Amino acid sequence: MYRLQLKPDAVVLLDGSGLSRQATPIATLKDEYGGVSNIIVDDHCYVLVNGSNTVKHWYHEAVEVLKTLPPLRTAQVLDEIGGIVSPNASSSPTGD
Secondary structure, three states: OOEEOOOOOOOEEOOOOOOOOEEOOOEEEEOOOOOEEEEEEEOOEEEEEEOOEEOOOOOHHHHHHHHHOOOHHHHHHHHHHOOOOOOOOOOOOOOO
16 A cells, blocks of 8 residues: 655656656655655646656545645745745636
8 A cells, every 4th residue: 555755755767758857756655565656746737657657547545645735826826926825816817
């Protein structure tokens, strides 16, 4: 069973996925058999990487971690302004 690690891996190397050759994970899950999965962000989307390959199907434990991550729009705004955004803030680019 995969379990979320307290600290994500420093880097994940990708193989033939069409993404950059290396990425910084935002979450790392490991199982008792040595399996490693990482959640990365690519093109403003969360992507699951098993080993060094992206996958189309997310397993249950990875979905549960995904539910705890902030919406990427919120994460982008936080990066842009360097602070906390009100949960009532508009997601519209014009502020409507």
